[in-house]
Amino acid sequence: MIPKLTAIVTGASEGLGKSFAVELARRDIDLVLIALPGSSLEALATYIRKNFDVKVSSLEKDLTYSETYTDIFTFLKKQHITAHILINNAGLGNWSWFEDKSVSFYKKQIELNVITPVLLTRLFLDQANPAITSYLLNVGSLGGLFVVPKKQVYGATKSFIRYFTQCLQLELSDSNIKISLLSPGGINTKPELLVLNNRLRGISKATIFEAEDVAKIAIDGMLKGKKEIIPGVINRLMVVLNSILPGFVKNLIIKNRLKEILKSNDKIIDSVPAY
Amino acid sequence: MTKILVTGSTGFIGRQLTLSLANMGYDVKALCRNTAHPYLIKHKNIEPVKGDILDIKSIRNALQGCSQVYHTAAMAKMWCRNPDDFLQTNVTGTRNVLEAAGLAGINKTVYTSTCGVWGPSTKHPVSEDEPRIVGFPIAYERTKHLAELQVQQYVNQGMNVVIVNPSRVFGEGPVTDSNTVGKMVYGYLKGKWRVIPGTGVQVANYAYLHDVVNGHIAAMDKGIPGNRYILGGEDISFNEFFSTLYVTSGTQHRMIRIPQKLIKFYSQLERVKTKITGLPPFFLPEFADRLKFDQRYSSQKAIKQLGYQITPFTEGMKRTVNYLKAIA
Numbered sequence: 001m002i003p004k005l006t007a008i009v010t011g012a013s014e015g016l017g018k019s020f021a022v023e024l025a026r027r028d029i030d031l032v033l034i035a036l037p038g039s040s041l042e043a044l045a046t047y048i049r050k051n052f053d054v055k056v057s058s059l060e061k062d063l064t065y066s067e068t069y070t071d072i073f074t075f076l077k078k079q080h081i082t083a084h085i086l087i088n089n090a091g092l093g094n095w096s097w098f099e100d101k102s103v104s105f106y107k108k109q110i111e112l113n114v115i116t117p118v119l120l121t122r123l124f125l126d127q128a129n130p131a132i133t134s135y136l137l138n139v140g141s142l143g144g145l146f147v148v149p150k151k152q153v154y155g156a157t158k159s160f161i162r163y164f165t166q167c168l169q170l171e172l173s174d175s176n177i178k179i180s181l182l183s184p185g186g187i188n189t190k191p192e193l194l195v196l197n198n199r200l201r202g203i204s205k206a207t208i209f210e211a212e213d214v215a216k217i218a219i220d221g222m223l224k225g226k227k228e229i230i231p232g233v234i235n236r237l238m239v240v241l242n243s244i245l246p247g248f249v250k251n252l253i254i255k256n257r258l259k260e261i262l263k264s265n266d267k268i269i270d271s272v273p274a275y
Numbered sequence: 276m277t278k279i280l281v282t283g284s285t286g287f288i289g290r291q292l293t294l295s296l297a298n299m300g301y302d303v304k305a306l307c308r309n310t311a312h313p314y315l316i317k318h319k320n321i322e323p324v325k326g327d328i329l330d331i332k333s334i335r336n337a338l339q340g341c342s343q344v345y346h347t348a349a350m351a352k353m354w355c356r357n358p359d360d361f362l363q364t365n366v367t368g369t370r371n372v373l374e375a376a377g378l379a380g381i382n383k384t385v386y387t388s389t390c391g392v393w394g395p396s397t398k399h400p401v402s403e404d405e406p407r408i409v410g411f412p413i414a415y416e417r418t419k420h421l422a423e424l425q426v427q428q429y430v431n432q433g434m435n436v437v438i439v440n441p442s443r444v445f446g447e448g449p450v451t452d453s454n455t456v457g458k459m460v461y462g463y464l465k466g467k468w469r470v471i472p473g474t475g476v477q478v479a480n481y482a483y484l485h486d487v488v489n490g491h492i493a494a495m496d497k498g499i500p501g502n503r504y505i506l507g508g509e510d511i512s513f514n515e516f517f518s519t520l521y522v523t524s525g526t527q528h529r530m531i532r533i534p535q536k537l538i539k540f541y542s543q544l545e546r547v548k549t550k551i552t553g554l555p556p557f558f559l560p561e562f563a564d565r566l567k568f569d570q571r572y573s574s575q576k577a578i579k580q581l582g583y584q585i586t587p588f589t590e591g592m593k594r595t596v597n598y599l600k601a602i603a
Contacts, residue, residue: 022408044406051397188410191424194417195362210410 003132006030006055008072008083010063010120011090013039015189016139019215020087025052027219032083033058034072034090057081063090064111069119073127085135085222086124088117091157098152106153113157118164125177134177137222138165142185142235145242147254169227178225182218185235187211206234278302280341282328282372283348284321285314287454288387288444292345292488297321299492306337306348314449328368334375341379343495346372347387351415351453354549354556358414365418366425373429373436383435385494386426390442390480390505391416395568400480400510402573403440403503409568412561423503430501437498439491442507442572446484446591447598456481460592461599463520469528473535475514478569482508483591486584493581504577509588510569523593524600539563 007024011017013035021033025048035041037060045058059075061068076083092109094101117138128134143151144158165181172179185207188197197208214231221229230236242250279296283289284305296303297320307315310323326333328348338344350364369386376384393401394409394416411417426436445456452458462468490506498504511519521527542563545556577583 018406018408040406043404047397047405047408050399188412191421194411194421198358198414198417210412212409 003084004028004030005084005132006032006081007085007087007135008032008034008120008124009087009089010034010116012058013041013044016184016187016211016214017087017089018044019211020089020219021048023212023215023219024085025054025056028052028054029085030055030081031057032072032076032081034061034063036060036062063116064108069116069123072120073123076127082127082129083124083134084129084132085137086120087137087139088120088161089139090116091139092154094154095150097150101153109153110157113154114160117161121168128177130176132176135222135225136168136177136179137218138179138181140165140181140183142183142230142238144183145239146250149254166227178222180218180222180226181228182214182221183228183230183235183239184209184214184218185232185238187214207232207238276300276302277343278304278341279343279345280304280306280324280337281345281347282306282334283346283387284316285309285312286347286349286351287448287451287457288441288484288487288491289345289347290314290316291446291448291484292347292491293321294318295488295492296345304337304341306334328371329363331371331375334372335379338375338379338381342382344372344376344381344384345387345491345495346384347491348372349387349419351389353415353452353559353562355414356553356555361414361418362421365415366421369422370425373426373434377429377432377434383437383495383500385491385498386422386436386438387491388423388426388438388440388503389416389419390440390507390570390572392420392423392440393572394570395565396571397569400571400573401505403505403576412564427501435500437494437500438503439487439494439498439577440503440505440572441487441490442480442482442505442570444482444484444487446487446595448484450599450602457595457599460520460595461603463517463528464524464526464596464599464603466526466528469531471513471517471530471532472538472566473513473532475517475532476512477566478510478512478571480507480510480570480572481516481588481591482506483586483588486586486591490577490581490583493577493583497581499580502580504581504583505572505574506577506583507572507574508585508591510571511588519589519592520596523589524596535563535566538566 007029009017009020012021012033021031033045041058041060045056048056091113138161140161141158143155144162148155169179186197188194188210209231217231218229230239279301281289281293284293293303293305294316297318303321304324305321306326307323308327310325315323324337326337350361393407430436443456450457450461459468487506494504517530542558542560545558549556574583
């Protein structure tokens with residue numbers, strides 16, 4: 001008999017996190033959902049309880065507060081819940097020149113994208129039951145592999161996650177825990193992305209996915225113990241190209257892309273409503 | 276007497292709404308791009324005003340003397356040759372209408388959205404405060420969602436706007452691209468529609484046009500600013516839909532059930548065809564994907580707060596069939 005599993009999902013109220021929650025519920029996995037206070041987390045938790053046969057705990061917590069990490073696991077202990085799956089999904093993106101964001105923004109971004117997943121992983125492993133296979137899924141980004149302008153800090157945090165995840169895979173290769181890195185391309189989540197991504201054509205469009213599709217591919221890969229999950233043929237092809245192309249060619253491509261971005265930016269921004 | 280502006284007054288909902296308001300004795304201004312449009316109803320209380328929701332000056336002109344607005348105009352199709360038309364009409368157009376309404380000091384606006392902003396349901400019917408659990412691959416749903424966010428911004432600034440969300444609307448009205456149920460019923464009556472998608476068990480919610488129109492008027496009367504109200508009907512499977520259609524029309528056809536996967540494959544060919552030739556597609560993959568889900572919606576909130584009433588599906592279908600038989 002397969003034991004009933006419990007999964008922790010961070011950043012669960014919107015976007016990819018919400019899709020993870022629904023996808024796990026669909027697979028009969030109990031949930032511990034975490035999102036910021038004032039997000040629509042409780043509405044999602046209620047919806048899942050009503051429509052699926054799983055237990056859902058929802059914790060509205062700011063993951064940049066240091067007490068939050070232990071709070072989550074103290075809560076689980078009190079409830080006699082052992083988590084078998086941790087999905088480090090919460091993150092803060094940006095698409096801006098380095099000088100355009102504030103010091104406090106970058107501090108928050110690094111805390112949420114780097115410190116939070118590391119510390120949650122540490123505490124998650126402490127409570128994992130060695131008799132049952134546990135799963136860790138870290139949400140990286142293709143941006144952790146390519147140097148992309150206007151993604152300087154975000155890309156760097158995702159590079160960190162790549163190194164961290166791959167190193168843990170080595171260290172814990174003999175233990176009963178499967179560790180996966182999810183490296184998605186673009187995902188249609190926020191309103192402004194809904195507008196921008198839908199203007200893309202051709203190959204660029206083929207790198208963009210709906211959150212529910214990414215979640216499904218990711219959970220499939222995680223349960224199979226895949227080391228790296230890259231949704232989409234074009235995205236996988238880009239990774240292969242990246243590993244065989246010489247550095248100067250890649251630089252040329254990126255510089256060209258940058259020119260395109262600069263050219264089209266003014267045009268696009270003009271027609272996107274502000275949200 | 277209260278003067279009311281209706282945008283989209285040649286559309287499936289707006290047309291009937293314009294007529295109902297006129298019959299109630301209101302002075303109705305009907306904003307039209309073409310004041311000679313064949314679907315525009317001639318009535319002593321209806322004053323056609325030439326204008327376009329993409330031209331804010333024309334909206335401001337039309338709003339003179341009005342105190343209420345029903346914004347029903349939208350791009351409610353499966354496909355447009357220029358995909359930006361969805362964003363333009365549904366989002367920019369809505370912003371223009373609300374901006375103009377704000378400047379004109381309009382008392383209250385009812386915005387016609389759609390249950391498509393929630394999309395598929397899981398086990399139980401969706402209600403207003405529940406989340407959407409899939410993305411927005413369908414352009415109509417995506418842009419109506421973005422438009423609702425625009426409405427919410429104006430509400431936050433203090434404007435009195437109520438959102439109504441009709442489900443799949445059917446009833447007596449012109450058979451057009453946005454009247455998808457009418458197209459299906461009309462095709463069935465003429466013996467041209469013989470398909471039941473999938474196994475026919477997929478459920479959708481069907482709202483009778485007159486109920487939806489009354490729901491709009493009740494929302495203007497009693498709707499709470501910034502609130503959304505689902506204006507739906509009964510949850511009906513494709514199998515029930517076509518058996519009701521058979522019973523109410525007396526016309527029986529042998530129906531063919533086509534598996535969802537085959538429809539999806541066909542829709543992908545259609546997309547390629549459209550990309551190469553620019554001809555309108557008959558069906559698109561994002562719609563084929565939807566055939567895997569139910570779309571059940573609950574109108575309980577509107578029933579409680581607005582006194583919304585639902586005409587039984589069989590009754591609504593009987594009247595729709597009679598209407599379409601007469602024009603066939």
